Amino acid sequence: MSAKILTVDDSASIRLTTRVTLSNAGYAVTEAVDGLDGLNKLKAGEYDLVVTDLNMPNMDGLTMIRELRKLPAHTGVPVIFLTTESDGEIKAQAKAAGATGWLTKPFDPESLVKIAKKVLGK
Amino acid sequence: MNNPDPISVFRTEAAELLEQIESGLLDLTRSLEDRDQIDAVFRGLHTLKGSGAMFGFEALAAFTHHCETAFDRVRKGDVPATHELVSAVLSAQDHMRALLETPNGDHDAMSAALLDNLHRAVNGAGSPTPITTVIATNPVVEKAGGLREWRIRFSLPANAMANGTNPLGLLDEMRDLGDCRIIADTTKVPELATLDPRGIHLAWDVTLKTEKPRSDIEDVFIFVMDDMALEIMEVAVDPPATALVDMPVAKAVVVTEREAPAVQAANDSKQAKSAENVRVPAERLDEMMDRVGELVIAQSRLTQLAGTAADLGLRSVSEEIERLSGELRDTMMVLRMMPVASLFSRFRRLVHDLSRETGKEIELITEGESTEVDKTVIDRLADPLVHLVRNSIDHGLEQPEERLAAGKEAKGKVILSAHQTGGEVIITIKDDGRGINRERVRAKAEASGIIQPGATLTDQDLLQLIFQPGFSTAQTVTNLSGRGVGMDVVKKTVEALRGTIDITSKPGEGSTVALRIPLTLAIIEGLLVRVGQGCYVIPLSAVEECLELSLEDDLRSRGRSFISLRDSLVPFLRLRELFRTGTQPDPHQKVVVISTGSERVGLVVDQIIGDHQTVIKSMSKLHHDVVTFSGATILGDGSVALILDVTHLVAAGQQQEAQLRAAG
Numbered sequence: 001m002s003a004k005i006l007t008v009d010d011s012a013s014i015r016l017t018t019r020v021t022l023s024n025a026g027y028a029v030t031e032a033v034d035g036l037d038g039l040n041k042l043k044a045g046e047y048d049l050v051v052t053d054l055n056m057p058n059m060d061g062l063t064m065i066r067e068l069r070k071l072p073a074h075t076g077v078p079v080i081f082l083t084t085e086s087d088g089e090i091k092a093q094a095k096a097a098g099a100t101g102w103l104t105k106p107f108d109p110e111s112l113v114k115i116a117k118k119v120l121g122k
Numbered sequence: 123m124n125n126p127d128p129i130s131v132f133r134t135e136a137a138e139l140l141e142q143i144e145s146g147l148l149d150l151t152r153s154l155e156d157r158d159q160i161d162a163v164f165r166g167l168h169t170l171k172g173s174g175a176m177f178g179f180e181a182l183a184a185f186t187h188h189c190e191t192a193f194d195r196v197r198k199g200d201v202p203a204t205h206e207l208v209s210a211v212l213s214a215q216d217h218m219r220a221l222l223e224t225p226n227g228d229h230d231a232m233s234a235a236l237l238d239n240l241h242r243a244v245n246g247a248g249s250p251t252p253i254t255t256v257i258a259t260n261p262v263v264e265k266a267g268g269l270r271e272w273r274i275r276f277s278l279p280a281n282a283m284a285n286g287t288n289p290l291g292l293l294d295e296m297r298d299l300g301d302c303r304i305i306a307d308t309t310k311v312p313e314l315a316t317l318d319p320r321g322i323h324l325a326w327d328v329t330l331k332t333e334k335p336r337s338d339i340e341d342v343f344i345f346v347m348d349d350m351a352l353e354i355m356e357v358a359v360d361p362p363a364t365a366l367v368d369m370p371v372a373k374a375v376v377v378t379e380r381e382a383p384a385v386q387a388a389n390d391s392k393q394a395k396s397a398e399n400v401r402v403p404a405e406r407l408d409e410m411m412d413r414v415g416e417l418v419i420a421q422s423r424l425t426q427l428a429g430t431a432a433d434l435g436l437r438s439v440s441e442e443i444e445r446l447s448g449e450l451r452d453t454m455m456v457l458r459m460m461p462v463a464s465l466f467s468r469f470r471r472l473v474h475d476l477s478r479e480t481g482k483e484i485e486l487i488t489e490g491e492s493t494e495v496d497k498t499v500i501d502r503l504a505d506p507l508v509h510l511v512r513n514s515i516d517h518g519l520e521q522p523e524e525r526l527a528a529g530k531e532a533k534g535k536v537i538l539s540a541h542q543t544g545g546e547v548i549i550t551i552k553d554d555g556r557g558i559n560r561e562r563v564r565a566k567a568e569a570s571g572i573i574q575p576g577a578t579l580t581d582q583d584l585l586q587l588i589f590q591p592g593f594s595t596a597q598t599v600t601n602l603s604g605r606g607v608g609m610d611v612v613k614k615t616v617e618a619l620r621g622t623i624d625i626t627s628k629p630g631e632g633s634t635v636a637l638r639i640p641l642t643l644a645i646i647e648g649l650l651v652r653v654g655q656g657c658y659v660i661p662l663s664a665v666e667e668c669l670e671l672s673l674e675d676d677l678r679s680r681g682r683s684f685i686s687l688r689d690s691l692v693p694f695l696r697l698r699e700l701f702r703t704g705t706q707p708d709p710h711q712k713v714v715v716i717s718t719g720s721e722r723v724g725l726v727v728d729q730i731i732g733d734h735q736t737v738i739k740s741m742s743k744l745h746h747d748v749v750t751f752s753g754a755t756i757l758g759d760g761s762v763a764l765i766l767d768v769t770h771l772v773a774a775g776q777q778q779e780a781q782l783r784a785a786g
Contacts, residue, residue: 010165011173013132020128055168069284075320078286084172092348100286101345106175106183119345121291 003120004028004045008038008052008064009082014105018051021109022116035059042068049120050079051103051112054094062097069098078119082107132177136222139166140215147212154203163211164193170218182221185233189214192244206243214240269300269333271357277310277325279349284320287346293326295342300332313434329357404497407458414447414454415737419756421447422735426759455496455641462540462549463491465500469511469538476515483522483532484515489539495547499619499639503549506612510551510635511536513609518555518633528630530554546621546663547641552634558627563587578784582721583776585625589613617769620646620661620752622718638718648755650734650763651714651727654703657763659736659755660725664716664768668730671711683778685713685724693779694724695771700750716768723775725766738765 005027007018019029030047032038036059038052050068054061061081068074078100083090091102103115146163150156167190175183189211195201214236221229274296278289296302307325311317330339339354340347421443428440466488473486495503519525519534526532537552560581567573567587579587587593591610616623621639640646640663648659649668671694675685684691694713698705708728715724736755741748752767 011169012135013128013173013177016126016131017128017176053172055165057162057165075284076286078288082172084168084175095285095349098285105172118291118295119286119288121288121294 002026002028003048003116004030005049005051005116006030006032006038006041006047008032008035008050008056008061010034010053010056014053014082017109018112021112022051024109025113025116027116035061035064038064039067042071042074046073047077049116050074050077051082051116052079053082054090062093065094065097065099080115080119129177132173132179133222135173136170136179136182137219139170140219140222142166143170143215144212147208147215150203150208151205154205154208160193160197160203164190164197167193174222179222179225181225181229181233182218185214185221185229185237186218188237188240189218192240195244201244204243207240210236210240210243269331272328272330272332272336272339273355273357274328274330274339274353275325276328276343276350276352277307278322278346280318280321280323282322282346282349289322289324289326292342292346293328296328296330296339299334299338299342300330302331303329311434313432315432325351407497411454411458414451417447418451418735418737422757423760458497459494460497460500461491462493462495462500462547465495465504465507466491466538466540468504469507472508472511473515473536476512480515481521482515482519482534484519485533485535487535487537487539489537490541493540493542493547495540495639496641499547502615502619503637503639506615506637507538507549507551509609509612511538514551514553514555514633514635518553518557520556528556542641546638549637549639550634552632554632557629557631557633558585558588558625559629560584566593578780582625583780585627586623588625589623620768622769646736646738646765648734648736648765649714650731650757651712651725652729652731653697653701653727654705656701656703657731657757657761658697658727659734659763659765660714660716661765661768662733664718666715666717666722668712668714671713671726673709676711687715687722687724692722692724693775694726695775695778696726698726698728716772718769718772721772721776723772725771734763736763736765 005022007015007022007029009015009018009031010033015031015033019031022029027049030041030045032041034056035052038050039059042050052061052064059067065079065081068077068079079098081094081099081102082105083094083102084105094102100119101115103112143163143166146159146166149159150163153159167186171183171186171190174180174186192201192207192211196203196207201207217229217232217236220227220232278287278292282289293302293304296304305327307327308323310325311323317323332338336354336356343350343352424440425444428437431437469486469488473484476482477484514536515534519536520528520530522532525534535552535554537550539552540547540549542548563584564573564579564587567590568575570593572587572590572593573579589609589612593609613623616637616639619639621637624636624638625633626636627633640661647662649662649665651658651660669685669687671685683694683696685694686692692715698707705728712727712730713724714727714730715722717723734755734757738753739755740753741751745751749770750767751764752770753765755763755765757763
């Protein structure tokens with residue numbers, strides 16, 4: 001069974017790119033348009049990996065990560081956040097919120113797949 | 123898959139974002155302090171920058187980055203939202219549209235002017251902050267040069283797993299890099315009682331041989347690098363042996379120490395092939411056996427103590443010692459083992475001599491000579507075997523003419539064989555002679571008062587009579603046997619070795635005597651049981667099964683003392699009554715069914731405690747007439763448990779059965 005990935009991003013173009021990239025790599029992808037939508041989908045189902053943007057309307061990525069770590073079904077689920085910030089501050093905040101790793105935008109499709117493989121393990 | 127073109131999706135999205143930004147900015151012109159609008163504009167700019175860079179709109183992304191930075195400062199309260207700023211971003215936003223529509227057009231002059239404008243709005247009419255473009259700096263790629271060895275030591279933050287990091291994944295990634303040797307350092311693992319199973323308490327030492335550069339190793343830890351302890355050191359490959367010895371973990375050193383002697387031993391054995399056998403006085407082996415026995419007792423006390431202590435360190439040492447003493451004991455047993463060939467070889471001469479003396483033609487066949495038995499067994503069995511072989515030849519085998527008349531070959535056969543089953547070795551002496559004449563055995567036994575005239579006996583009981591003291595059926599006393607001493611001595615010797623004797627005999631076809639002897643003498647596997655207050659050991663090799671004595675069975679059987687076991691009735695003995703413990707029986711009594719060859723008997727006990735490795739201590743001379751017990755042993759807590767004599771108990775059980783049967 002292919003691993004299930006939830007991508008959370010308010011940008012339709014980024015969602016499209018991540019979905020195409022990850023489905024081509026054999027993963028089952030579910031999309032959410034912002035943190036609130038993402039959290040509701042996390043509450044409703046189980047995922048092996050979450051890839052999320054941080055800056056989003058309604059609920060930002062950091063809040064969503066904090067909330068998802070409170071869900072018993074998702075403690076320990078790897079969470080990758082997308083960031084354009086190259087400074088360490090946002091990374092430290094996201095990690096404190098419970099993120100596993102990050103991917104710096106702009107990213108190429110291979111690096112997204114590589115990171116998904118890395119955190120999902122073999 | 124029919125997916126839309128991401129770039130056209132982005133254009134649509136960017137147009138929406140720009141509208142969103144514009145309307146936000148227009149709202150801000152009315153109320154400058156509107157936090158929601160400030161956030162919305164910032165998010166719009168942020169997304170536009172990020173997505174723009176993704177889809178090749180570098181100029182747009184770079185330009186938008188500056189507007190985003192400016193709004194980020196407003197958002198964080200670094201600079202106030204002013205009308206100048208809002209209008210600067212509004213005009214910048216128009217330029218973004220142009221950058222979006224004609225990404226390859228010449229916009230540089232316009233961009234510079236607008237940014238200048240923006241900086242003035244943010245910083246006042248001061249010095250413009252230098253325009254910096256975000257360029258991802260590629261890490262310097264090290265030149266991959268040949269195979270290098272790295273020593274990597276790392277530990278992860280305790281909450282790493284809760285945050286989605288899989289330590290095994292990291293180890294797997296390192297394995298993918300090259301030849302990898304990983305040792306977990308468990309010294310920081312807390313006691314079980316205080317252990318948080320969700321946390322990571324291990325550290326790892328990795329020796330990695332790879333052609334990949336250092337940056338590839340660092341990449342494994344990229345997400346956790348800031349929060350973890352990580353040391354990556356290159357090891358000089360030249361003297362590879364030092365790599366392990368230098369490992370900063372005690373465990374690794376232990377491993378090296380263990381391997382080194384093995385290598386040494388291998389070298390030695392190559393050099394010294396000629397000196398493979400060492401002759402050692404037997405008593406030294408016996409002494410050593412005693413020490414090993416003491417060690418096993420001490421070890422079982424340690425195991426018991428450690429089992430109740432919360433000290434993890436003590437427990438792991440105790441488990442280590444348990445394993446080592448077990449291995450030592452096994453090695454010791456093997457040292458004492460000798461092939462029965464040394465026992466069988468002496469019979470060739472004996473048979474040859476007997477053949478000449480009796481005029482019988484005899485062929486001696488030996489089988490299973492490589493079967494190994496404890497040295498003591500070999501020593502002690504020599505005489506009884508001589509006696510049994512003599513008996514077969516003297517009483518069993520017929521004269522050649524008698525054999526021919528009976529349709530047999532003139533040459534009689536005596537087969538000596540040995541084989542191992544489980545914890546026992548079975549030695550059989552088989553002949554194809556006339557077999558044992560039951561009538562003569564009975565007549566002789568009645569005449570010498572061993573049995574009452576006309577007593578009912580099973581066939582096996584009847585045959586076993588030949589082992590009674592003072593029994594001999596030989597009509598003429600020959601030089602070889604039939605002196606009436608011997609068979610009872612044979613039986614005693616075998617029983618002293620905790621063995622049993624079975625006889626089968628078919629008139630006209632021959633007899634077989636089978637000796638079942640336990641492989642080892644000093645240490646046995648036992649089943650520890652409790653009867654009343656005392657603990658007793660039943661040799662495990664004799665135990666067939668354990669079952670519960672249900673109250674109904676108990677009541678029904680009272681007076682008769684039989685249990686039905688798969689359609690056969692097995693007599694049982696209540697050890698509580700036999701030992702006169704004077705205690706009330708436990709509500710759920712257990713029956714341990716023991717057997718000696720073909721005979722079975724159940725022993726009723728109060729509790730079955732479990733498997734127990736027992737070092738047999740013989741009982742003092744004062745107790746030499748105690749038949750129910752074959753020895754004693756010391757338990758883990760230092761108390762003494764008696765070892766039940768299975769042969770005697772089975773006999774007692776069968777006797778009880780016979781009495782009940784006789785009584786009707």
